[in-house]
Amino acid sequence: MSHFDTVSLAPADPILSLTEAFKADPNPDKINLSVGVFVDQSGVTPILDTVKEAEKRMLESSTSKSYLPMTGTPAYASLTQKLCFGEELAAQLQGRVASLQTPGGTGALRVAADFIAKNLETKTVWVSNPTWANHKGIFAAPGLKVETYNYFNSATLSLDYCGFLESLEAIPAGDVVVLHGCCHNPTGADLTLEQWEDVARIAASKKWIPLIDFAYQGFGDGIEEDAAAARIVAKAGLPAFVCQSFSKNLGLYQDRVGALHVVTDDASNYANVVSQLKISVRVNYSNPPAHGGAIVTTILSDEKLTEQWHAELAAMRERIASVRTQFVDALKAAGVERDFSFLTQQKGMFSFTGLNKEQAVALREKHSVYIVDSGRINVAGITDDNIDRVVAAIKAVL
Incomplete structure (x- = not known):
């Protein structure tokens, strides 16, 4: 035996x-x-040539391999917020959005899943039918129930928008709804700006929480255009999670670089949210790897790069x-x-x-x-x- x-x-x-x-x-x-x-x-x-240049600069300037803070560096948080929400909106969200560096977009999703399971009243997360194959496993791992909403018409191979809206209207208050920010995986069928406005309106009316999986910024219509989902939801004053990845748009697949942004609907909740995110990080990977985040920070902090x-x-x-x-x-x-x-x-x-x-x-x-x-x-x-x-x-x- x-x-x-x-x-x-x-x-x-x-x-x-x-x-x-x-x-x-x-x-x-x-x-x-x-x-x-x-x-x-x-x-x-x-x-990418920009990545090579960033790594060259890092090699010349690096002085330590010590641990990062659990949430990553403040510079990384600030720069990724601006990339996600735009400079003006990011400034307006100060004190309401908690951001941390994660090991890839997958790490952001898992930290979010752990946070939801431990801290929110809901125990149900909704994903599109179909969705990325790993979504269900990630959210089920901490004990969350995973349900699906209508999204794609397999007969016409196009977005089932009417079915999608009907599903969103029926989702209970407090539940979390996973939405693909752009370049929907696996269908490639995206929402228009007007349709994202509909999503934000329904979320506000039905009081469920959007979680935007934002893995492909810049691969759809452009860096600014692809950020519409996160920005529309945040401008509407909704609580939200945004899981950002730099695997695709910076080619940092093996460096595992991501960010989790948690937008609170009340600034008084900010400190509590950050404290619980830190616990989720601590019991998972303790603190994020530094190299990939330093690449992102180097590029985004230099106008020419x-x-x-x-x-x-x-x-x-x-x-x-x-x-x-x-x-x-x-x-x-x-x-x-x-x-x-x-x-x-x-x-x-x-x-x-x-x-x-x-x-x-x-x-x-x-x-x-x-x-x-x-x-x-x-x-x-x-x-x-x-x-x-x-x-x-x-x-x-x-």
């Missing part, structure tokens, strides 16, 4: 396990469209938009009868293709093209070198 005989085999992660299968595939022409990383035209996930980063981010965004158009055109030129034009209306790296699980499995097993069973693809993984093979494989499984 072993003390570990009671341990059962956990199910494989639906996305990361595909990366493992991809690496083990001996086919030299294999293509990975499952994992959510940006790649350039050559198929490489690049280190920030301007250069904006240009690099715009190039990434434009590449994704261009790939969408090329992909749709290539499918049509190849004689694929199904209409994929909806792909050009979606934003960010991800899209639902409408392919079913059997077709996704066939793509992997017969063509070494790796996509998630739901039919979600990472559009950024398509390059000039592999687009013809991707199109031929999809045509074959259809």
Whole structure:
């Protein structure tokens, strides 16, 4: 008998396990469209020039590897607040928004989940149907109940806005509603400015709490445009959580850099909220890693570096938009009868293709093209070198 005989085999992660299968595939022409990383035209996930310059400066100026505060540095908190809410609104929120550096956007979500489970009256969190595969696990981990609201019409492969609003109207007061700030993962179907105003109005009327997962700022329409959700909610005076990530827009995947902003509806609650966030951090990872946060701080505190980063981010965004158009055109030129034009209306790296699980499995097993069973693809993984093979494989499984 072993003390570990009671341990059962956990199910494989639906996305990361595909990366493992991809690496083990001996086919030299294999293509990975499952994992959510940006790649350039050559198929490489690049280190941005601004990041290299920031690291060069850090190497020359660093004097210590001592611990950071539990919440990260004040400079990081201030700069990420301004990026998220804009300078004017961030100034207005002073004394009401608690911000901390976290290990990636996932770390921000988990700290938020722990805080909600321990401190709020509600024990229910609502996520979109569909949503990022890790959302349910993150919020269930501290004992929260996870429910779903309507979001996407799988028949039309577009936003089900009427169903979405009906769901929001029915959510009980006090519950937490997870909303994708931009570049909805996995569908790529986003809300308009007017629709975000509707969301804020319903949240205020029904008194539920928005939690905005903000992982792709700058990958949709632009840095300022993509921040509309967080800014509209904050301007409405609503309590809210915003979970920010710099994995995608600064390419800091392995550095795990994120931020959690908790907007209180009453400044008198600020100190209590900060104290409880610190406890959540302390029992989880104690304090955040310094390197990635220092990169973000270095770039955002230098006007020229920030301007250069904006240009690099715009190039990434434009590449994704261009790939969408090329992909749709290539499918049509190849004689694929199904209409994929909806792909050009979606934003960010991800899209639902409408392919079913059997077709996704066939793509992997017969063509070494790796996509998630739901039919979600990472559009950024398509390059000039592999687009013809991707199109031929999809045509074959259809």
